[in-house]
Amino acid sequence: MELQYDEYGAGNPHRLHAHLFAKGLAASGLDSEYGAYLDEAPLEVLMQNNVMSLFGLNRRLRAASLGFHAAFEATSSAPSRKIARGLQRLDFPPEMVEYYTEHVEADSVHEQLAVRTMCGTLIEEEPEQHANVWFGAWAYLHVEDLYGERMLTEWSA
Amino acid sequence: MNQQAPDEHPDVILCPDGPMLLRGEHVIEDEDGKEHSTTRPVSAVCRCGASGIKPWCDGTHKTMRKRPGR
Ligand code: FES
Numbered sequence: 001m002e003l004q005y006d007e008y009g010a011g012n013p014h015r016l017h018a019h020l021f022a023k024g025l026a027a028s029g030l031d032s033e034y035g036a037y038l039d040e041a042p043l044e045v046l047m048q049n050n051v052m053s054l055f056g057l058n059r060r061l062r063a064a065s066l067g068f069h070a071a072f073e074a075t076s077s078a079p080s081r082k083i084a085r086g087l088q089r090l091d092f093p094p095e096m097v098e099y100y101t102e103h104v105e106a107d108s109v110h111e112q113l114a115v116r117t118m119c120g121t122l123i124e125e126e127p128e129q130h131a132n133v134w135f136g137a138w139a140y141l142h143v144e145d146l147y148g149e150r151m152l153t154e155w156s157a
Numbered sequence: 158m159n160q161q162a163p164d165e166h167p168d169v170i171l172c173p174d175g176p177m178l179l180r181g182e183h184v185i186e187d188e189d190g191k192e193h194s195t196t197r198p199v200s201a202v203c204r205c206g207a208s209g210i211k212p213w214c215d216g217t218h219k220t221m222r223k224r225p226g227r
Contacts, residue, residue, distance in 0.1 A: 078216050109176075
């Protein structure tokens with residue numbers, strides 16, 4: 001709950017994370033409408049989203065959903081710092097950079113909350129869900145890996 | 158002092174080899190005497206000393222050697 005509240009800007013609409021991203025896109029001269037670039041998104045990105053929804057929409061997969069989320073948060077702050085630095089180097093507007101610097105700090109907290117208070121509590125209460133948490137975490141790392149491979153191949157082509 | 162039931166949410170959580178989580182609003186004074194107010198429902202304060210955004214944790218502790226015996 002605390003994590004979600006933070007994503008929603010802790011009550012400050014200007015700090016809403018989705019809003020920060022939209023502001024960054026607009027400042028970069030990109031379309032900030034929902035789904036604007038859907039047809040251009042590599043299939044690996046859509047796959048990530050589908051796996052996330054699949055876990056989230058099925059109660060029997062709720063532990064996998066938490067594992068997926070924790071793995072995401074736990075691998076987010078360091079890359080966010082690198083992305084922010086890269087965007088700065090490429091002269092992207094400060095609004096776009098800000099989205100990523102915010103996540104360096106925010107996701108260091110979210111990682112701890114997701115792993116400890118969410119996955120940890122679930123496993124304590126329902127130890128039989130242990131393997132499913134790992135299943136979700138590995139599923140996340142797998143789809144993220146596929147996306148990374150795809151981008152690196154395209155960039156080096 | 159209020160007796161806290163053990164199942165209540167603690168205000169301060171020390172993460173092993175990681176940051177200190179603070180629930181609620183706090184003002185932190187850093188090594189240079191500068192004050193920083195928390196802005197989140199939960200904040201992570203760097204305990205490893207290697208963060209690039211001190212006093213907050215930025216995840217750098219994960220790249221450091223673990224304490225022996227862990
Ligand atoms: S405790 Fe996380 S960066 Fe220092």
